[in-house]
Amino acid sequence: MTTVSPLPSPLRDPAPRLAAGIDGKRALRLRRQVGQAIADYGMIEAGDKVMVCLSGGKDSYTLLDVLLQLQKKAPVEFELVAVHLDQKQPGYDPAVLPGYLKRIGVPFQIIEQDTYSVVSRVIPEGRTMCSLCSRLRRGALYAHADAHGFTKIALGHHRDDMVATFFLNLFFHAKLSAMPPKLLSDDGRHVVIRPLAYVSEAEIAAHAEAMAFPIIPCDLCGSQDNLQRKQVQKMMAAWEAETPGRIDQIARALARVEPSQLADPALFDFLGLSSKNKVVIPVQAGAQASPHA
Numbered sequence: 001m002t003t004v005s006p007l008p009s010p011l012r013d014p015a016p017r018l019a020a021g022i023d024g025k026r027a028l029r030l031r032r033q034v035g036q037a038i039a040d041y042g043m044i045e046a047g048d049k050v051m052v053c054l055s056g057g058k059d060s061y062t063l064l065d066v067l068l069q070l071q072k073k074a075p076v077e078f079e080l081v082a083v084h085l086d087q088k089q090p091g092y093d094p095a096v097l098p099g100y101l102k103r104i105g106v107p108f109q110i111i112e113q114d115t116y117s118v119v120s121r122v123i124p125e126g127r128t129m130c131s132l133c134s135r136l137r138r139g140a141l142y143a144h145a146d147a148h149g150f151t152k153i154a155l156g157h158h159r160d161d162m163v164a165t166f167f168l169n170l171f172f173h174a175k176l177s178a179m180p181p182k183l184l185s186d187d188g189r190h191v192v193i194r195p196l197a198y199v200s201e202a203e204i205a206a207h208a209e210a211m212a213f214p215i216i217p218c219d220l221c222g223s224q225d226n227l228q229r230k231q232v233q234k235m236m237a238a239w240e241a242e243t244p245g246r247i248d249q250i251a252r253a254l255a256r257v258e259p260s261q262l263a264d265p266a267l268f269d270f271l272g273l274s275s276k277n278k279v280v281i282p283v284q285a286g287a288q289a290s291p292h293a
Helices: 015-019 024-041 058-073 096-104 115-122 130-148 159-173 201-211 228-242 246-253
Strands: 002-005 049-053 079-086 108-112 152-154 182-184 191-193
Touching (some): 024 058, 049 130, 079 096, 079 130, 108 130, 159 201, 159 246, 228 246
Parallel strands (some): 049 079, 049 152
Antiparallel strands (some): 002 108
16 A cells, blocks of 8 residues: 655755754765766756655665755756655554654655565575565565656665675675666666765764654664675775775776776677787776786
């Protein structure tokens, strides 16, 4: 069942919040980073109806908050609707999100689907639930986007999520891939965007604390201690503590891929590479020569 709320009042202007003591510099930096990601990847276009997936966590609250602020000054008109999937987890309070969204005057829709029971029944005790839970959640959101005419699906994944996914795929799946800032679904019907692609988790956490968002804890995946993602996150935290700025450097590297310096014959014509036929290897602007060349 889906509950739809109309827009009850004008969206609040962020200015009073900044004047009331919220860290103005951080808020401005967040808007700049999100705005840059949207521009770099063409995430939002004129006339878009954007489904902002709101989980109740710090990331999605921040995503909605920044998009609402950018919407006011954007050169094009687009629609934002907050959509939440109620997965019927134990202890979940269904009044928290509707109360918050009504208070700030944001149109929203609630999808009710008991994915928690399905995952708990299918996944053996002690095994991670993320894969199945993610598929069920994605299916519900895609179906809702189809039914309500959304042209973009905005998710709250941030820079650190993208880097962590890169290492998960590297260490556990033997491939170089991560979360792209913009993605076309396998069936070609949905465009998924990640406007927080340039934002660190630390910035999001600080913003969420300053804004006092009503956080809804996830008791499904968050309580699992055997997640591979947690192992990677610990590694990343140790790296960042030892060498501040390392995660940002890795994130930047994901946008500067040089196929000729890797080993995938599907991306670069190694078979055709020869001094005899004068093949020229294109060099990206600003790229440095490999120390192993």
